[in-house]
Amino acid sequence: MNLSSQLSMEQQFKLKVLQEQVQSLSKEQAQEYLLEMFRQMMVKDNLVKHLLKNA
Numbered sequence: 001m002n003l004s005s006q007l008s009m010e011q012q013f014k015l016k017v018l019q020e021q022v023q024s025l026s027k028e029q030a031q032e033y034l035l036e037m038f039r040q041m042m043v044k045d046n047l048v049k050h051l052l053k054n055a
Contacts (some may be wrong), residue, residue, distance in 0.1 A: 007015065022030060 022033065025033060
């Protein structure tokens with residue numbers, strides 16, 4: 001695994017906390033959560049592209 005795909009200790013902790021939180025979600029809630037996270041990732045990608053384009 002290359003360095004850019006490894007998580008910091010803080011990120012690993014946040015992922016573990018999230019894992020525990022999503023355990024109690026219903027299937028519908030989990031699907032909504034997944035879609036919202038994916039939407040936010042796309043917004044972040046667009047922001048990064050915009051910032052790099054204007055750098």
